[in-house]
Amino acid sequence: MKIKDAVYVYRLFSGERLQWHGRYHVHGASEFEVHVFLEGTGSFLQNTAKYPIEPGKVFLSGAYDFHSILPEAVIKPITYYAFLFSVEDQDELSQSLYRILSFSLKKHRVFVSVDIHIRFQLEEIYTLAKSPEVHLNRAAEYLLASFIFRWFDADKDTYIEKTRLTDKKQSIIIVRAIQYMEKAVNTNLKVKNLAKKLNISPEYFIRLFRGEVHTTPHRYFNHLKISAATGYLTATDKSIKEIAHILGFDNQFSFSAIFKKYIGISPSEYRNIYFQKKDLIISDDII
Numbered sequence: 001m002k003i004k005d006a007v008y009v010y011r012l013f014s015g016e017r018l019q020w021h022g023r024y025h026v027h028g029a030s031e032f033e034v035h036v037f038l039e040g041t042g043s044f045l046q047n048t049a050k051y052p053i054e055p056g057k058v059f060l061s062g063a064y065d066f067h068s069i070l071p072e073a074v075i076k077p078i079t080y081y082a083f084l085f086s087v088e089d090q091d092e093l094s095q096s097l098y099r100i101l102s103f104s105l106k107k108h109r110v111f112v113s114v115d116i117h118i119r120f121q122l123e124e125i126y127t128l129a130k131s132p133e134v135h136l137n138r139a140a141e142y143l144l145a146s147f148i149f150r151w152f153d154a155d156k157d158t159y160i161e162k163t164r165l166t167d168k169k170q171s172i173i174i175v176r177a178i179q180y181m182e183k184a185v186n187t188n189l190k191v192k193n194l195a196k197k198l199n200i201s202p203e204y205f206i207r208l209f210r211g212e213v214h215t216t217p218h219r220y221f222n223h224l225k226i227s228a229a230t231g232y233l234t235a236t237d238k239s240i241k242e243i244a245h246i247l248g249f250d251n252q253f254s255f256s257a258i259f260k261k262y263i264g265i266s267p268s269e270y271r272n273i274y275f276q277k278k279d280l281i282i283s284d285d286i287i
Helices: 017-021 092-106 116-130 134-152 152-171 172-183 193-195 202-213 217-235 238-247 252-263 265-275
Strands: 001-010 031-046 049-053 057-059 065-069 078-087 111-113
Touching: 001 134, 001 217, 031 116, 049 057, 049 252, 057 092, 057 134, 078 116, 078 134, 116 134, 116 217, 116 265, 172 193, 172 202, 172 217, 193 202, 193 217, 202 217, 202 238, 217 252, 217 265, 238 252, 238 265, 252 265
Parallel strands: none
Antiparallel strands: 001 078, 031 049, 031 057, 031 065, 031 078, 057 111
């Protein structure tokens, strides 16, 4: 298995940027692509079939499958990761993936629904795949493969069903909390204020959140901010000071310090490595 391209697109909505990422295209033999949508609504076209885009949807495209995000169908700004990879090698991992994915497409199992809390693992795959270090690229491939096995292996239906049952049992409080966080990503939201909105004590909220999401509300909210920041850094020419202001940081220095803490490099270094030259500026009116 070899990851050939990794893309992160933040709040795709309109204009030439959408035309580029939403272009109708196809990949070659032994190549597959997965699109993992984290937010937004619209339509995903694969050959002649049209599927609704929703948060948590993962779409699988195989060799010679024409696919695109329909530009005219984007209702709410779309955020997603896409990974293009080949499985032409003769090693056991590549051959197993080829069998699983080919069988899934043969059965017209084009998409699955997953927990959007995996966004941070997806960010890790993306970052590792973009690294100049070969051993880190390999780590990204193994991590992506582990998700693909869980999502599309026909023998793992019990795992998928357990995931759905877990989702159904997930605390309504946590769902509401994450919705508040996502809407407030450009503010300086405090945990105590969020707990107040949920009509629970901060202590109980932190304990409940940690039990469901396996991290603290503060850390999760910072992850959301940094995830949004990577989108601005790679898809716009806004200055680091502007991005810090948009995302509600006190100043660019605190933003840079938190960014480096979570990503491992500074915002400027990240931009130099991952800047998407095909992208245009994200309009402020979609934030």
